[in-house]
Amino acid sequence: MPGSATTAIERVGISFEPELLSRFDGLVESRGYASRSEAIRDLVREELLRSEVSAGIGEVVGTLTILYDHERGDVTHRLLHMQHDHHARVLSTLHVHVDERNCLEVLVLRGGAREVKRLAEAIRAIKGVLYGQLVTSKPSL
Ligand code: NI
Incomplete structure (x- = not known):
């Protein structure tokens, strides 16, 4: 985006049980995500939003x-x-x-x-x- 500051990215490692990872990969594919990372970021944003809104924050x-x-x-x-x-x-x-x-x-x-x-x-x-x-x-x- 023009004018927007470059966003730093930090890498984290996440461990999954094979069954959970397999189900998650199914979700990533069915929703058309390009990567697991993008799907995880969206899920985290969604949960943070839900949590903050339900707490009446912001x-x-x-x-x-x-x-x-x-x-x-x-x-x-x-x-x-x-x-x-x-x-x-x-x-x-x-x-x-x-x-x-x-x-x-x-x-x-x-x-x-x-x-x-x-x-x-x-x-x-x-x-x-x-x-x-x-x-x-x-x-x-
Ligand atoms: Ni009417």
């Missing part, structure tokens, strides 16, 4: 996908107010009218890991929201 970016029945109670009104109350964390929304009653919405969120998780839980808990799934990442890994 800033996250992510999406909350929800499905709701817009005919149910005042769900549309509540969703709108919730998003305006947290306008600094809701960067964008995509709304699709799935059928006569159901709406699919994808919210792009950014903020502290704990706050984003709480906001997602609060939205998920609104009566009429039938499904909600939060996917988060760090702004950089």
